[in-house]
Amino acid sequence: MTPYIAIFTKNRSNPAYEAARIGAERAAERLGARVEHFVPEIADDADQQSQLVEQALKTRPDAFVFTRVHLTKVEPALDLVTAAGIPIVSYVGRMAPGRCITHVGATDFQLASDVADRLFEHIGGSGKVAVLEGPPSTTTNIDRVRGYEAAAKRWPGIELVARASGWNLREPGRVAFAELLQQHARIDGVLAANDDMAIGALAAMDAVGRTAAVVGVNAIPEAIDLIGQGRMVATADFNAMLLCHLATECAIRHVRGEAVPPDIELSAPIVDRHNYQRWDLPYRQRPLSTLQEITA
Numbered sequence: 001m002t003p004y005i006a007i008f009t010k011n012r013s014n015p016a017y018e019a020a021r022i023g024a025e026r027a028a029e030r031l032g033a034r035v036e037h038f039v040p041e042i043a044d045d046a047d048q049q050s051q052l053v054e055q056a057l058k059t060r061p062d063a064f065v066f067t068r069v070h071l072t073k074v075e076p077a078l079d080l081v082t083a084a085g086i087p088i089v090s091y092v093g094r095m096a097p098g099r100c101i102t103h104v105g106a107t108d109f110q111l112a113s114d115v116a117d118r119l120f121e122h123i124g125g126s127g128k129v130a131v132l133e134g135p136p137s138t139t140t141n142i143d144r145v146r147g148y149e150a151a152a153k154r155w156p157g158i159e160l161v162a163r164a165s166g167w168n169l170r171e172p173g174r175v176a177f178a179e180l181l182q183q184h185a186r187i188d189g190v191l192a193a194n195d196d197m198a199i200g201a202l203a204a205m206d207a208v209g210r211t212a213a214v215v216g217v218n219a220i221p222e223a224i225d226l227i228g229q230g231r232m233v234a235t236a237d238f239n240a241m242l243l244c245h246l247a248t249e250c251a252i253r254h255v256r257g258e259a260v261p262p263d264i265e266l267s268a269p270i271v272d273r274h275n276y277q278r279w280d281l282p283y284r285q286r287p288l289s290t291l292q293e294i295t296a
Contacts, residue, residue: 003033003255005248006061008052010069011043013169014196015220016240019283020091023245024065026288033252036061043169044135046073053077057084063251065244066100067092071137087254091247092240093139101254104247104264108140111217111236111268112147112193117154118234118270119189119215126157127188130180130212132197134168141168144193144217161187166197173200181210190214195223195235202231219271219279227276234272241283242266249291261295 007024009017021037028035038056040048049069056064057080064081066088068074078099081088088095091104119129131148134141145163152158162180166173173196180187181204190212192198198216205211216223219237226232243266250260271279279286 001256003062003252004059005033005035005251005255006056006059006064007035007037007244007248008049008056008064008066009037009039009244010049010067011169012039012041013043014194015222016194016196016218016238019220019239019241020067020244022283023241023243023288024248026284027245027248027252031249031252033248035248040069044069044167046070049074050077053081057081057086061086062255064088065247065251066090068095068138070135071139087251089247089251089254091243102247102250102260102262102264104243104250104266106238106243106266106268108143108238109147109150111238112144112191113151114268114270115215115217115234115236116148116151116191118272119191119213120151120155120158122213122233123189125155128159128161128184128186129189129191130162130164130177130184130187131160132164132166132173132177132190132192132201134165134193134197136165141193148191166192166200168194168196170196170200170203173197174204175200177201178204178207181205181208187212192216194218195220198223198232198235199226202226217268221282224271224276224279227271227273228280230273234270236268237271237279238268239266241286242288245288246291246294253291260291264294266294
């Protein structure tokens with residue numbers, strides 16, 4: 001039997017989800033399974049993702065590997081998956097207890113706190129800092145913003161002066177940060193909840209001749225290049241490729257009757273000018289840990 005796994009990602013514009021799809025394919029190649037990708041054509045659109053769930057159900061996959069575009073709007077579609085008796089493995093954003101056989105995620109609060117500390121250290125422990133957050137309703141964004149705020153409380157000289165959503169996308173991130181630049185004559189640092197928005201913020205600053213220290217999340221190849229050039233301070237390696245790789249492996253092993261852990265939570269190392277060379281590889285060449293290695 002060749003397991004057939006339906007893989008859901010949020011969009012085609014965020015390089016982190018390109019990496020997630022590659023991670024699923026690498027797991028399938030290694031374990032002798034087949035995957036099919038279901039991606040909204042409108043980025044992060046809950047209606048489209050719900051329609052894709054119904055479309056996928058018609059193909060009768062053995063399991064779903066899923067990350068939601070919205071905290072609640074996709075739940076009725078997922079009820080259909082549960083009613084059909086098809087197991088779900090979630091990754092990135094945690095779902096309600098009992099919904100999934102396994103969740104694979106990362107320590108969003110801690111990674112945000114760590115990368116914020118790196119930014120605050122870089123600007124000398126004092127300055128005005130803006131937050132570019134993702135979709136406000138997602139669990140990853142909620143935890144990252146909490147991490148930024150917790151870190152800021154540890155640095156008396158840091159003031160969080162502005163907060164806007166760039167929806168984890170580059171162009172919305174650029175537009176949102178351009179508006180913050182108009183509203184604030186001084187911004188010393190930017191906490192971007194993903195690398196795509198960090199790159200958008202840099203573009204907004206380039207357009208008006210402003211500068212600020214910027215950190216992101218995801219360690220996408222373009223961010224690694226910018227760190228090497230000295231244009232970005234750091235990123236946290238919230239490794240969507242590894243998360244989806246492990247989620248797909250769990251789905252395949254579950255279908256084959258093997259036991260899988262109910263919860264996998266990974267750390268996210270900080271990547272900066274001191275160690276960025278380790279990440280300076282295309283996604284398909286970056287090393288991936290297996291389930292056995294992670295749980296050993």
